[in-house]
Amino acid sequence: MRGENDRYRRLQAISDAALSHLELDELLAELLVRVRDVLEVDTVVVLLVDEEAQVLLPRAAVGVEETVEEGPPVPLGKGFAGRVAAERTPIVVDDIAHSEVINPVLGRKGIKTLLGVPLLVGGAPIGVLHVGSLVNRVFDPADVELLQLAADRAALAIRHANLFEDERRARLRLEHVQEVTDISLGRLDVDELLAELLARLFEILQLSSASLWLQGDEDRESVVRASAGSPSAGDSELVVPLTVRSESIGGLRVTAAHELDADEIHLVHLVAERAALALEKSRVDDDSQRLDRLKLNFVAIASHELRTPAAAVYGALATLRGRGDTLSPAVREELSEAAFEQSDRLRRLIEQLLDLSRLDARSVNIEAQELVVREVLEDVVRASNLLASDVVIDVDADLTVVADPLVIDRVVTNLLVNARSYGRPPIRLAVARNGSSITIAVEDSGEGISEELAPRLFGRFERGREGHGSGLGLAIAKAYATAHGGNLVYKAGDRGARFELTLPTGSN
Numbered sequence: 001m002r003g004e005n006d007r008y009r010r011l012q013a014i015s016d017a018a019l020s021h022l023e024l025d026e027l028l029a030e031l032l033v034r035v036r037d038v039l040e041v042d043t044v045v046v047l048l049v050d051e052e053a054q055v056l057l058p059r060a061a062v063g064v065e066e067t068v069e070e071g072p073p074v075p076l077g078k079g080f081a082g083r084v085a086a087e088r089t090p091i092v093v094d095d096i097a098h099s100e101v102i103n104p105v106l107g108r109k110g111i112k113t114l115l116g117v118p119l120l121v122g123g124a125p126i127g128v129l130h131v132g133s134l135v136n137r138v139f140d141p142a143d144v145e146l147l148q149l150a151a152d153r154a155a156l157a158i159r160h161a162n163l164f165e166d167e168r169r170a171r172l173r174l175e176h177v178q179e180v181t182d183i184s185l186g187r188l189d190v191d192e193l194l195a196e197l198l199a200r201l202f203e204i205l206q207l208s209s210a211s212l213w214l215q216g217d218e219d220r221e222s223v224v225r226a227s228a229g230s231p232s233a234g235d236s237e238l239v240v241p242l243t244v245r246s247e248s249i250g251g252l253r254v255t256a257a258h259e260l261d262a263d264e265i266h267l268v269h270l271v272a273e274r275a276a277l278a279l280e281k282s283r284v285d286d287d288s289q290r291l292d293r294l295k296l297n298f299v300a301i302a303s304h305e306l307r308t309p310a311a312a313v314y315g316a317l318a319t320l321r322g323r324g325d326t327l328s329p330a331v332r333e334e335l336s337e338a339a340f341e342q343s344d345r346l347r348r349l350i351e352q353l354l355d356l357s358r359l360d361a362r363s364v365n366i367e368a369q370e371l372v373v374r375e376v377l378e379d380v381v382r383a384s385n386l387l388a389s390d391v392v393i394d395v396d397a398d399l400t401v402v403a404d405p406l407v408i409d410r411v412v413t414n415l416l417v418n419a420r421s422y423g424r425p426p427i428r429l430a431v432a433r434n435g436s437s438i439t440i441a442v443e444d445s446g447e448g449i450s451e452e453l454a455p456r457l458f459g460r461f462e463r464g465r466e467g468h469g470s471g472l473g474l475a476i477a478k479a480y481a482t483a484h485g486g487n488l489v490y491k492a493g494d495r496g497a498r499f500e501l502t503l504p505t506g507s508n
Contacts, residue, residue, distance in 0.1 A: 028060035194226035242276035390425035419444035
């Protein structure tokens with residue numbers, strides 16, 4: 001068996017792997033393999049609580065070939081897994097032949113010994129994580145503690161994945177509605193507009209029927225202008241008005257074989273609201289619609305980016321608070337360090353989002369002043385925690401410019417962080433004057449940027465490597481450069497990636 005410190009480092013790897021996944025299936029697949037390897041067991045199974053039925057349902061497994069979903073539900077309080085969940089405590093079964101184990105698959109596969117721990121969030125069970133061995137094995141207290149620590153972190157990651165999935169579904173629905181509106185507003189012919197609108201709405205909500213009518217201009221009689229599908233007996237029905245400036249111009253009626261939930265009703269109202277606006281104006285500004293969609297995506301992705309480090313911080317602190325007095329000093333130190341690193345990541349991400357918010361709102365004031373360029377760059381390098389030997393500053397000691405030091409700091413800092421993360425030292429900082437502007441170039445000695453990524457470098461949440469960084473640094477740097485009346489561009493360098501910041505200056 002590996003040493004204690006090595007096992008807890010692998011526990012951290014389990015936690016990091018779990019928190020890095022958004023999809024629950026991906027999370028569980030990765031988590032179970034890691035747990036199996038760390039504990040050196042033959043099978044690992046996760047069961048999740050169905051709150052309505054008050055049972056545990058098999059959700060994922062490794063080491064058991066049968067389809068997990070074919071396993072029977074386990075009532076809370078019954079059987080091995082049911083007791084683990086109900087009692088909210090680890091349970092070891094030394095010989096399953098003499099114990100109540102509801103899932104027959106485990107017996108058929110020759111599992112001899114089981115260890116199960118509860119998955120808890122806020123003290124409430126959301127499931128059970130259990131491992132099994134094909135040989136009679138004694139699970140010692142260290143094994144129990146390790147599996148429970150993994151389960152504590154995994155429970156938060158599972159809840160995180162479920163919340164993100166709920167958010168993703170809601171976001172996709174809104175995006176589909178936005179897509180409908182964008183397509184509609186691009187058409188001049190009203191009949192084509194309505195037909196396209198109802199066809200998209202019909203598909204998104206899986207309706208039985210949808211019809212849209214407008215009131216006549218003279219006698220105010222309602223006239224059906226577009227329809228799709230046909231209602232069936234027993235369908236649920238929803239009718240919402242089409243209004244513009246508090247005046248009704250028609251109505252939208254939908255029917256569905258299923259009972260419409262609150263989210264679906266909200267979506268129908270939103271579609272009716274957008275459709276009324278489209279029908280009155282015939283078309284709207286496409287740019288404003290794209291901005292709406294961009295903001296929707298930005299909020300959804302930003303909320304996930306914030307949730308990931310927040311969940312990691314909470315997981316580490318929750319473990320320290322709940323089990324700190326039972327952990328070794330090395331484990332407590334490791335958890336404390338993880339909480340600090342993730343909280344620092346959270347702090348930097350919040351600062352970046354605030355920067356973007358101010359830049360988008362054009363509330364950043366440019367305050368130019370005379371600067372000695374070399375001194376400014378040396379301060380930036382020191383603040384970036386880079387070794388002096390890793391950075392070469394190539395600029396005349398007496399070169400001065402009139403510029404905003406905040407802009408230079410924000411842009412160059414982001415470029416140095418990128419060079420450190422994705423490139424290799426030495427990193428060269430070079431400054432050249434060109435008439436009424438200066439160019440500050442940051443070039444690393446790495447492999448450069450791929451042709452596929454280069455066109456998307458300055459997009460928000462674009463990363464050079466999956467899961468690395470926030471993907472906001474270059475977008476912020478570009479926005480700061482633009483706010484100063486300058487520009488930031490990428491060029492393939494002689495050795496690696498090269499970025500050039502050009503700023504206007506009043507210096508002589």
